[in-house]
Amino acid sequence: MSPRIRVVIAKPGLDGHDRGARVIARALRDAGMEVIYTGLRQTPEQIVSAALQEDADVIGLSILSGAHMHICPRVMALLAEQGLHDVLVVVGGIIPDVDIPKLREIGVRGIFLPGTPMQEIVDFIREHARTRVGAA
């Protein structure tokens, strides 16, 4: 059996609307992943440090407030600084169409808008998360 995929779910920025973050955290856990939910109002520094400490394969950011173009580049830069190039970064929330290509360009691989089925996110992570040492 392959080791479980480790996912840090984080809610950056000032927003407290955590329904999406909690529901997806639970769905990933029910799908057999190891899920660490950071809680609210995490800075990019705290999120990347959590990913490092938890040896995360995936970081899932939930952002509904419109601050994604500030938060995502910062997270990507900090990951690069830490040498965590193979951590898969996905974002869920309200992301205007015009920002989607910009986020992809900086390395956000999955962008999930309102109405995305949980299963689609589970499948995406299974397919794109880095292969762990010892995995088949």
Next chain:
Amino acid sequence: MERVATTVPTDQRADRRAKTTISGRPIAALYTPADVTAIDYQRDLADPGTFPYTRGLHPTGYAGKLWTMRQFAGFGTPAETNARYKQLLSAGGTGLSVAFDLPTLMGRDPDHELSLGEVGKCGVNVASLADMEALFEGIDLGAVSSSMTINSPAPMIFAMYLVVAEKHGADWRTLAGTIQNDILKEFIAQKEYIYPPRPSMRLITDIFSFCAESVPKWNTISVSGYHIREAGATAAQELAFTLRDGIEYVQYGIDAGLDVDTFVPRISFFFNAHSDFFEEIAKYRAARRIWARVMRDRFKARNPRSWQLRFHAQTAGVSLTAQQPYNNVVRTALQALAPVLAGAQSLHTNSLDEALALPTAEAATLALRTQQIIAFETGVTESVDPLAGSYFVERLTKDLEDEALAYFDTIDRMGGMVEAIERGYPQKEIAESAYRFQQSVERKEKVIVGVNEYAGNHDTPIGTLYIDETAGDVQLEALARIKASRDEARVRSSLDQLKAGAAGRANTMPLLLDAVRAYATVGEMCDALRDVWGEYQEIPVI
């Protein structure tokens, strides 16, 4: 012309789907007199305008006065939002409703590190009295009623509003409006809290007593189920937790030495208007009945105004879909009909583009037009509580009431809502319901048109409001200007007095008014109290 899908769900599917409300409540295919034998007209319903007000607060319903069409709005700078307010008022809106941005809601100035990228994004940024003056420039605060969605920094923002009103020459004694000021639902659902629960409750009772004396017509709190529902609660949970929050505020007011009939008449409520039509109607009717009985029997209130639950409703933001956004116009119209049929005092209808962005002016106008069509074209306002006596509606009303009362027992046994929140009880109940609903959507037991059924690849793109970074820059400059021009010593001394008052037992409102007049900022005032009370940290659970 586009061909639309004409596949009808199979009988088997229809059967699987038809049996529960959106909250998962089992529904029978037929209701008969046998379902309402336990209901007594005089005791449980009574005519509109009489206790327990199940059928409404006014004997003539909307014949005397329609509901207030109050559209929640705010974005960018105070000047931009001021222009939107003037447009809404000229389009026939009858009240203002201020949406603040996240820095303001969290008591942070635009120059705080956590405000980066958030200024003016989800609402208007207000950092000092100067911003509040710009927000209401050219709007007569003596003539319009304003609702302000602000919770943890409610006393600071309210103090700013009062000072602006004073400058407009308006009399505080006749000033009309509402501050949301409901911290319990922040801990439960929306999570925009600053201080721990107990000092937060003290700020609220300070407002109760200040307003009873100085701003008697102001609605001191809008006890909100809206956010509880948006976070995933069922209709019964929304009803139960909201009313139990209301009970908690009344108890804290009494414990602070206030007479129940002096402050309870200024407590108002705010409910969601979700998609399950009859369940929503029953929810509002049950809410009025429960509140009337609790106030009379549990708290011994004697003033009928203390028994009367007045409520605002807003259609369900969470039901809006990014896919096929025009469907949202229809959803919103149907949702809005339920609180109107149940005698709401005011209503906000969401705009079709709100799953994508803050609404454009056109979308916000269409949402207002939706209310006007209901009010003036459908005829539903002509007769009071038109669904009373329906076996189905009366039975649902009773069932929701019973479920809410059972939750009251559980929470009372925990010692009250503050204690229940500290144990994470309502938070866990809601998270459970949210997950269960999502699973039922995935299994297509609950249909969302355009999302899990009848999804097309032909979404018509709509123009949305894009808020760029200029608001942040403008607000940073405005903040720097204020800080350079004010009397710094006066600011410091007002903040020191605020701290001393908060550490002791003084009412914080007069101290905040002094700080506001000195142009202390929202961030500075909130920080002063952070120094005294600390900040609340939620333990994250999934």
